[in-house]
Amino acid sequence: MVAESVFRTRSLTKSYGEGDVRIWALRGVDLDLYAGELVVLLGASGSGKSTLLNILGGLDVPASGEVWYRDIDLSKADDRALTAYRRDYVGFVFQFYNLIPSLTAWENVAVVTEIAEHPMPPGDALGLVGLKERMHHFPAQLSGGEQQRVAIARAIAKCPEVLLCDEPTGALDSSTGILVLEALETANRETGTTTVIITHNASIAQMADRVITLSDGMISGETRNATRADPRSLNW
Numbered sequence: 001m002v003a004e005s006v007f008r009t010r011s012l013t014k015s016y017g018e019g020d021v022r023i024w025a026l027r028g029v030d031l032d033l034y035a036g037e038l039v040v041l042l043g044a045s046g047s048g049k050s051t052l053l054n055i056l057g058g059l060d061v062p063a064s065g066e067v068w069y070r071d072i073d074l075s076k077a078d079d080r081a082l083t084a085y086r087r088d089y090v091g092f093v094f095q096f097y098n099l100i101p102s103l104t105a106w107e108n109v110a111v112v113t114e115i116a117e118h119p120m121p122p123g124d125a126l127g128l129v130g131l132k133e134r135m136h137h138f139p140a141q142l143s144g145g146e147q148q149r150v151a152i153a154r155a156i157a158k159c160p161e162v163l164l165c166d167e168p169t170g171a172l173d174s175s176t177g178i179l180v181l182e183a184l185e186t187a188n189r190e191t192g193t194t195t196v197i198i199t200h201n202a203s204i205a206q207m208a209d210r211v212i213t214l215s216d217g218m219i220s221g222e223t224r225n226a227t228r229a230d231p232r233s234l235n236w
Ligand SMILES: Nc1ncnc2c1ncn2[C@@H]1O[C@H](COP(=O)(O)OP(=O)(O)OP(=O)(O)O)[C@@H](O)[C@H]1O
Pocket: 016, 017, 023, 024, 025, 043, 044, 045, 046, 047, 048, 049, 050, 051, 052, 200
């Protein structure tokens, strides 16, 4: 079976600043991502991981090159089209959880499901990340890892085609981080959402279908894991 392509980039570049202070964050990235896969994007600090993820997620636009989400040309989309693209297809998880402190876990998820077209019930999303019992708690009553799992529930509750995660365990200790990775793995397996996880932690790579390494704004390596490791078996 030929895997269905979800993202396709060709000769993608991005720079910041101008003249002498111009920095090339991406220097020609050719990347294909396929439906349902869990990809870990590895790379040192400054290698261009967030820049690439932000372009895939329609938060930023390239300087040159192509970036397609299925048949949508993201490099040519205007702000309005990018907003619609993000709303309809993309779930984001960032290092910091950005929950609304005055709302319970359930309400934080419902904020998104109320405006989504085919959402899952907030309680189901919280169940997928193992927080059904805590859904009426406020963020301040939850640990960092639990708050990140609420953020994952919020991202997956609208049933996005793609889930883009930028250092989702960056602020967490390893045992808490593993619970968060388990939540992402479950979401990917049970909802089929194409999932990209950015990290500079190489041990996380073992849970991926595919590992892509970025160095100095270019893809420097790609490996496929024969099997996905259970996040509980990872240690860092
Ligand atoms: N808004 C910006 N203005 C200027 N330079 C930027 C900006 N955003 C990123 N850069 C630069 O672009 C390069 C790539 O940054 P990016 O954040 O994509 O890397 P990263 O691999 O995600 O790093 P980290 O792991 O530290 O988050 C870096 O040299 C960074 O300093």
